[in-house]
Amino acid sequence: MKRFIIILIGLFTASVFGQHTITLQECYELAIKNHPLAQQTALLETQSKLDAAVISTAKLPQINLDAQATYQSDxxxxxxxxxxxxxxxxxxxxxxxxxxxxxxxxxxxxxxxQLKSAELKTKQKQVEVHLYQLKQQINQLYFSVLLAQESELLLNSKQSLIQAKLHEVRSGIQYGLILPSSDNVLQAELLKIDQQFQELRSNKSVLVETLSQLIKKSLTGSTLFKKPLLETQLKTNLTRPELEWFQFRKEEIKNSEKLIASQNAPKLLGFATGGYGNPGLNMLDNSFQTFYTVGIKLSWNVFDWNSNKKQQQSLAINNEIIESEAKNFILNTSIELNKYDYEIGKIEGFIVSDLEIITLRKEVLKSADSQLKNGVITSSAYVTELTNLYEDENNLIQHKTQLQLAKANYNVIKGH
Incomplete structure (x- = not known):
């Protein structure tokens, strides 16, 4: 007997630890890592290095080779x-x-x-913003799977309870304690539960497959989705990537202003030219000669018709536009956080009521169970009370899942 128990424990342990599990945080990380947009970060960096290399060639000597042959009329x-x-x-x-x-x-x-470096930061942060927005989509899918997972367990419990009650009713019918055909109601309820299982598993399969495609990781109906422990911390600062994106855009404008300001500065060039031709530099020597010239050249655009000033003014307007976008983002985010704050409080109130209702329903079902055994009520009345308890327990599961989803969305909106 002991050996049999040890074998059972070993099989149970192997099944639990061998089962594939996944967490909400893992889904976040996999979605961000494997999404097609994630490749843009490295591509943008490579592109920026190439552009910077092109800009840096201005510091290197510029070499030109020219050759010409002409015939003049005079x-x-x-x-x-x-x-x-x-x-x-x-x-x-x-x-x-x-x-x-x-x-x-x-x-x-x-x-x-410097401007090219600032542009790279802005573009890469914009990619991060787009990827961050995947989190709420993942939340919806993940917690929908969690709800299906919990509903399946609850439905399993109801099925086991009715199967046990069916066995009792059939024994009561056999001994004449319960009316004949009372078991038909329970059998019909079991068939209905089978239908509910089919629908539940079908919906769960669609959700799991959708999430699997989003995070680019193989998930199955047997994958265990772990419940996250989520807490909301109100009155904390926003840490959304959009805020950094706004800041990088303003830094990009500052670097554009520096570039524009330097365009009207004097430019100093050194040059050297060597050649061979007929005639050379000595126009009176009618023969092929070698020659060279060396020198230095200063160039300065003294007046640009206020073009530089107008470009600076245009950039200042862009900076104000970004400021207004940032303020609008913070306002909308605060409104969303307040909405979820009230939603969380409302659902927590529902959960307290659910627990009280379930306690009362269990008392009613306990009384109905006793009455059914004594033939006072029919199986239909018992199934009605059992279904009422099941629905209330299902409401509790839904509210708990909704609470976790609301908290997860709250944290995502806040930037955590």
Missing amino acids: VIEVPIPNSTIEALNKDQYRATLSVNQLIYNGGITKAAL
């Missing part, structure tokens, strides 16, 4: 009688190699790199 001649200076050839040839080196451009390159 050339310069020296109007001196009996001069030995030959006229230039009408066909002329030149090949040059030029090197330009940026010495100073008012910090445009640095400002452009």
Whole structure:
């Protein structure tokens, strides 16, 4: 006997620990990790590095190779009688190699790199915002599965109770204590429970499959969904990714302002050109020659018709737009949190009432059970009281699940 009990305990332990389980937090992490949008974070970083490399080439020497051959209808001649200076050839040839080196451009390159870095942060945070919005969708699916899971257990309990009662009724009919055909009501109720099982399992399968596709992880009807322990902490600061997104957008504008401000700064270039051609730099020497020039060049856009100022004003307006969007987001989020705060309080009140109702229903069912055994009431009356208790217990499960869902949504809206 002891050996048999040990075997049973071993089988039970293996089944429990071998069962695949999943938590709400795991669903969050898997959805964010495996969603197609998640790939954009790395792609945006790669793209930004390429763009930054292109911008940085402004610091490197710029090398140009030019070659040309021309034929002119006329050339310069020296109007001196009996001069030995030959006229230039009408066909002329030149090949040059030029090197330009940026010495100073008012910090445009640095400002452009900083702007590119700020744009990357903004875009990556925007991806995070989109992914964060998946959480409420996951909440709805996860807690719907939890509700189906709990309802199935409750329905199982009701089925077991009716099966046991059916055995008692049949014994009572056999000994003439209960009216014949009283078991038909219980058998009909069992058939109805089978239908409820089918519907419940079908709905649960759809929910599990949908969640499985969303998080890109294989889930089955036997997967155990763990109940999360959720608490709401009111009056805490928002930590939503949208707030950082607004801040990054404002930083992007600041970097754009720096870039625009540096565009009108003086630019200093060094240059060198070497070449070979006919004629060379000496226009009086009608032969192929090598030549070179070196120098420095200063360029300064003194007046831009207030273009720079107008661009700065446009950016200032964008900054105000972002400020208004942030305030609107905080307002709407606060309204949503207040709504869920009242919802949580309402459901908690329902749960207290549910517990009281269930206590009373159990007393009524206990009395009905005794009356059925003594033949005072019919099986139909007993099933009615049992169904009333089941419905009230099911209401309790629904309210508990709704409470957990409301808390989960509250935490997601708050940014936790």
